[in-house]
Amino acid sequence: MTSLAPTTAWTEGAKDDYRDCPVTTLKVDMHTERLIIANAVMAVVCLALGGIAALLIALTRWQAIHLLPAVWFYRLLTLHGIDMLIAWIVFFEMAGLHFGSTILLNARHAAPKLAWTGFIMMTVGGLMANAVVLFDPNSNVMFSAYVPMKAHPLFYLSYILFAVGALITVITFFINIVVAKREGRFSGSLPLVVFGLMTAAILATYTLLEGAAAIVPAFFWSLGILKTYDPGIYRNFFWGFGHPAQQVNLAAMVSIWYALAQMTVGIRPVNEKFSRLAFILYLFFINLGSAHHLLVDPGLSFAWKAVNTSYAMYLAVLGSMMHAFSIPAALEIALRAKGYRKGLFGWLRNAPWGEPGFSSLVLSMFLFGWIGGVTGVTIGTEQINMLVHNTLRLPGHFHATVVSGTTLAFMGFTYYVIPLIFRKELKLKSWAKWQPYIFGFGMLLTSMGMIVSGLQGVARRNWDITFAGVVPGTVEISLAVFGIGAILAVVGGIMYVTIVLTSILTGPRLEASNLLLLTGTHNPIIDSTKLTDHQMEDKQNQPKGALVLVFAFLGWFAIYYFTNWWLLGRTWFIR
């Protein structure tokens, strides 16, 4: 079998503790393995907690059911935001950073003690946040905790602990890469997936620093040491953390997309320069997007809002649109090279739809781009935001990005982490086959239900909108769609947690013998190394189908965008 591991000797004076992976032939540092397992387990625990909250709050917003009393609704909504948007995703990303900075580089973990310190701080911070929100009567302040709404000091402390822990882990990522380079574990450029994770890590560094700028003063303010804290300034700093944190998720998710595409179909990036340029665009421009949250705030000029909300000139959006072509194109070329050349979409019909890694990749890309991306750019338009700010359209947008996009991709990736890193056989494989579809479809309904409700003026973070007596009757229907979607998504979530727990808690430790879980015994990663330049450039293999798909996407984008300008033009005059 071809070996993927570089030929550099592993031991060069370092105390090495590693194993060879029989499937990928990569070397797995044992510290890394344990760190990935710990972070992944915490991620799934937080997902489960946030998922319980998700079900209960969705059933409350579904007006026909209206399950929880108001206090518990707001409390669990706060909990849901923290567990999902921060804890689940960041723990998973930390596992990804450990993976990318060692295993993919044939390198050792150079700072395991530091990494464990980071992990412990994150765990304490995460659990503390849950406890404070559940048991303190005043800490149901939502994930954004807008000053002057004052939570318990421990609430802010838990944020700080979690963020510092995450920052420490990010630092170990950089240390690992520097040490690996210095020890000659890899030569030349970083692999694309690691390059993308590096983008995420750089974004995470300044994101977390801005988080400190927002939360540390809030902590002192809650203790009474700082007398006043301007709410406008807090909003600016908080979203300097809150929005880029989602861009960290974006960069990490796109990296996972490239990884899943290679692991399930055996792609080779169409053009490394093209894909890397797209990541570089994220790096430079995406932080400006924090202005999205301040578009209808007092005190800021049109010019400031317009420049920032457009990422200078939608250059970060350009980055995403580049990936939106680059990944489907790579999939198309790889599948065409296998002989699926019929028509525009013959390759798509013959793709491994039964492989959970592939289905979650495609659904994640589709829902992220067509729903999340299009709605995001539209509602982030300075004037259009007036129609959208704090309505349900907002969570409708970010559930399509962070849940249908990031979470679904991470779920799909987990199924491969279990045999390769946990070294346990994946159980309930037929569940794993259907899980991405059920979860993806549920989330599609959830987002659509939210977006359509929000279009009719339904506010987010609101226990009972009928109180206002203003919303038209069709809202009942769209809120029901949201509720049904949420139930389906929770079913998908329960399936995911069950598959993971059953696999890791039962059965003996077993070395993996196959990369694909359901659709064959070949190894796509090895296949990808056999894709020749000639095959990549062959006329018959050109990604015409992918090009048609991105143009269709652009058409849909334009329709949604202009419809919103039309809606804006019908409302009261305001300036």
Place this chain on the structure above:
Amino acid sequence: MLAPEKNWWKPMGRMEKSWLTVAFVWCVFLTVMMPLWYFYGKQNVPTETYRISPADYGAKVNAFVEQYTVGKDEASGIPIVAAPPGSDVYIRASTWQWYPILQLEKGEEYRLHISSMDLQHGFSLQPVNINLQVIPGYDYVATITPTSSGEFTIVCNEYCFVGHHTMVGKVIVTEEN
């Protein structure tokens, strides 16, 4: 996932180039739409803002209500206030009330002041669907012209603790005289 070959800096193919060009043009277009609408559109985000302490703002609202009150809402007891077209009108957000009830004329322009006495609130005018952030310490001035008449509701759409959903106000717009 694997290290790229040594020389990966290769020219882009025809398809990458054409998609990149189209996508870039679209991005430029998205950018240009905002200043265009700023100069030619009728609906723009207000920018006029003054710093003001909640106490001073409260005093202004009281003076405004005293001067222009025309009636009282039966259910809530909140005064209904009608100022002449073109004048400054005030709305005060506090936990959990919008005060007072404004009565405006369709087709006339008003300078609408909004601020909060305590927490952050969200001014969401329904079913017109105009949404603005309300922050204590900031007097946010929106120059508005109602283009429809009837009774409109102000919903608070920024979470402000447990009574948040009960924070509902009213604006009345009468037909042109």
